[in-house]
Amino acid sequence: MGSYQGKWGGVAGFIETDPDTQALTEIHEETGLQSTDVMLVRKGAPLQVEDKALDLKWVVHPYLFHVRDKSKIRIERGT
Numbered sequence: 001m002g003s004y005q006g007k008w009g010g011v012a013g014f015i016e017t018d019p020d021t022q023a024l025t026e027i028h029e030e031t032g033l034q035s036t037d038v039m040l041v042r043k044g045a046p047l048q049v050e051d052k053a054l055d056l057k058w059v060v061h062p063y064l065f066h067v068r069d070k071s072k073i074r075i076e077r078g079t
Contacts, residue, residue: 037067038066041064
């Protein structure tokens with residue numbers, strides 16, 4: 001992501017549908033995993049995160065998924 005180059009980040013994206021569906025869409029787009037390749041372990045309440053240095057506010061919908069077969073993961077690499 002352009003605003004955090006050189007930093008590790010989790011799977012993330014912008015919500016274009018309901019958060020549960022979007023989480024699976026982002027997992028697929030960024031790792032190549034299908035919804036059948038992961039199992040929802042837990043989701044947390046949305047929380048607001050502020051990055052004062054960039055003057056941005058994010059609403060984070062945290063999810064924890066278990067990957068059934070880690071060899072299927074294909075990481076999207078930024079340019």
